[in-house]
Amino acid sequence: MTTYWAPLLHIYQPPTQDIKILRVINKECYKPLFSVLEQHDNAKFTLNINGVLIEMLYDYDLGDTIELLKNLVSESKVEIVGTAKFHPILPLIPNKEVYHQIQMNEEVNRKEFGDIWEKRGFFPPELAISSKVAKIVRELGYKWILQSGIACPVEEKGVDWPYNKIYCSPNGLQLFFRDDILSNKISFKKITAKEFVKSIKNIFIPKKDPKTMEAKKTNRYIISAMDGETFGHHIKNYEKVFLGKTLELLAEKDDIETVFISDLDQYFPIAKKAIIPKESSWSTSYTDILNEIPYPLWKHPDNNIHKYYWKIVKTLNNLMELADNLDLTQKWEIENYYNTARWFYDRGLHSCPIWWANPQNGTWSPNLIYNGLELLLKAALNAQMALIHAGKDDGDANFDSISYYHGLLLMELYTITKKNLKHRKKQNGELN
Numbered sequence: 001m002t003t004y005w006a007p008l009l010h011i012y013q014p015p016t017q018d019i020k021i022l023r024v025i026n027k028e029c030y031k032p033l034f035s036v037l038e039q040h041d042n043a044k045f046t047l048n049i050n051g052v053l054i055e056m057l058y059d060y061d062l063g064d065t066i067e068l069l070k071n072l073v074s075e076s077k078v079e080i081v082g083t084a085k086f087h088p089i090l091p092l093i094p095n096k097e098v099y100h101q102i103q104m105n106e107e108v109n110r111k112e113f114g115d116i117w118e119k120r121g122f123f124p125p126e127l128a129i130s131s132k133v134a135k136i137v138r139e140l141g142y143k144w145i146l147q148s149g150i151a152c153p154v155e156e157k158g159v160d161w162p163y164n165k166i167y168c169s170p171n172g173l174q175l176f177f178r179d180d181i182l183s184n185k186i187s188f189k190k191i192t193a194k195e196f197v198k199s200i201k202n203i204f205i206p207k208k209d210p211k212t213m214e215a216k217k218t219n220r221y222i223i224s225a226m227d228g229e230t231f232g233h234h235i236k237n238y239e240k241v242f243l244g245k246t247l248e249l250l251a252e253k254d255d256i257e258t259v260f261i262s263d264l265d266q267y268f269p270i271a272k273k274a275i276i277p278k279e280s281s282w283s284t285s286y287t288d289i290l291n292e293i294p295y296p297l298w299k300h301p302d303n304n305i306h307k308y309y310w311k312i313v314k315t316l317n318n319l320m321e322l323a324d325n326l327d328l329t330q331k332w333e334i335e336n337y338y339n340t341a342r343w344f345y346d347r348g349l350h351s352c353p354i355w356w357a358n359p360q361n362g363t364w365s366p367n368l369i370y371n372g373l374e375l376l377l378k379a380a381l382n383a384q385m386a387l388i389h390a391g392k393d394d395g396d397a398n399f400d401s402i403s404y405y406h407g408l409l410l411m412e413l414y415t416i417t418k419k420n421l422k423h424r425k426k427q428n429g430e431l432n
Contacts, residue, residue: 003200004221005250006261008046008146008178009033010123011228012087013053015347016371019060026062029232033239034068040247043077044258047228048123051085051108052347066112073116079260080113081121082106082142088349089298091130091279092310094317097349098136104346120144120262125351127151127178127225127282128295134169134277144174144261146225150284151277152177163204163220165271166264174270175277176261178225183282186242187226189235193245201256221264225282297361298354305357305369305416308409312373312402313349316380319398320345323383326390333389341382348375359416366413377406 011030013022037043049069057065072078084090084101085108093101102122109117122142124133129147137145152175154161167175182199185191191199204220231239250256259267279294288296299306320341328335353372356365380402387395 001217001255002219002267003203003256004219004259004264004267005200005256006046006176006221006223006259006264007044008048008081008123008223008225008261009228009231010048010225011053012048012050012125013056014350014352014372015052015056015086016350016352016368016375017056022056022060023062025229025233026057026065028236029229029239030057030065031068032232033228033243034065034072036239036244036247037072037077038068038075040077040244040251042247042251042258043072044260045078046081046121046261047078048081048083050083050087050125051105052087052350054108054112070113073113079121079262080109080117081123081146081261082109082119082137082140083123084125086347086350087125087352089126089128089281089295089351090124090133091128092295092299093313093349095132095136097317098133099140101346101349102136102140121146126295126298127280128298129277129281130279130294131169131276134173134175135171138169138171138173142173144176146176146178146223146261147277148280148282148284149177149180150282150286150289151280153275153278159273159275162271163222164218164268166268167271167273167275169276170274174265175275176223176264178223178282180282182222183224183226186224187230189238189242193242193249196242196246197249197253197256201253219267221259221268223261297358297363298351300358303357304412305409306354308405308412309354309357309373311405312376312380312409315398315401315405316345316348316376316383319380319383319387319395319402322392322395322398323386326386326392331389334386337382337386337389341379341386344375344379344382348372348379359420364416364420366417369413373406373409377402 037045054066057063073080082102083105085105086101088101090098119141120143122137122145127148129151134145153159162177169175200222231243250258278289280289281295283297284294293300299310323338323341326334326338328338353369356363356368380399384395384399
């Protein structure tokens with residue numbers, strides 16, 4: 001009886017990241033992490049690295065880190081999955097942009113990893129999943145997609161937690177689910193390497209038959225997934241004391257094997273029953289699902305910043321659609337403004353600005369929110385300029401709407417900051 005552990009790490013930095021912070025993260029995490037994997041022959045890690053991070057590492061003269069990664073890929077210690085280049089929440093953007101973001105990332109992967117890279121697995125940013133996203137990912141030729149465990153519809157009749165079989169969507173996309181409990185224990189340093197190895201060895205053992213008092217022996221698999229920056233950056237030296245130590249312990253075990261997620265179908269059967277994953281992310285709770293709030297940190301109905309932000313994005317989508325249909329050969333100015341709008345728009349869809357707009361969770365930064373919003377505003381300005389030079393005035397209402405919601409969002413940043421300050425003073429006893 002063998003337990004197959006399929007670990008995935010996700011590394012990403014937003015296009016607005018400060019160069020000094022990127023250098024620190026590269027020094028504390030990326031290079032040490034890749035070095036630890038290099039040292040262990042039994043390393044088999046599925047890795048998601050967004051194309052924007054690959055390009056940023058090159059842009060800031062940190063390309064030697066990518067060379068380390070290429071060596072790991074060539075040695076079959078790391079497999080690279082597909083994703084969306086600038087890390088948008090895919091269920092919340094237009095289908096056209098989902099295709100575009102995924103295909104841009106494929107271009108980066110093919111350029112960097114050549115024939116070694118295969119279109120097999122897919123990592124949706126923040127594990128944000130929907131039927132729309134699953135359909136598009138399959139249409140683009142991917143074999144499997146990863147989701148949070150909470151996305152698995154285990155309460156449906158005839159559906160069991162997938163530890164000894166692989167479920168598929170109706171269109172044949174293999175659906176893998178991370179073990180949320182174990183993954184979060186690792187992420188928040190709630191488990192040691194020794195405890196983790198013991199846990200995965202004993203997990204999913206069937207109950208003993210009351211007649212024979214023996215448990216049925218069956219192979220099983222476990223998927224862990226978390227931010228790669230956890231190791232070395234968020235938790236110092238964690239790449240050594242947890243990942244390195246875990247690989248050392250597993251090297252002594254004959255009944256636990258580390259594998260790529262892409263290889264799990266070599267060991268486990270495909271379930272006959274097709275399932276549809278729940279709309280969710282790896283930050284979604286059961287309460288969120290019951291309240292029909294699948295992406296709470298990025299689109300919460302009670303969060304006014306989220307509301308105004310998505311009003312801006314929706315209107316910008318309309319503006320970009322108009323610009324997409326322009327004849328760029330008509331004038332140089334049209335092409336120039338359109339290309340500039342597209343450059344800012346692609347980057348402006350990244351998930352970080354609205355993630356920073358959750359003061360109730362302690363994630364609050366007006367400047368980081370606005371850093372992302374500024375990309376959207378520049379996209380809107382340049383799209384409108386392209387339309388003006390093309391003699392079109394059908395974008396005027398959209399541009400005016402963006403300006404309106406921009407003002408409301410600014411006021412909300414101001415209002416929430418005042419509330420936060422008042423609450424802090426009250427807690428500190430500074431208010432009567």
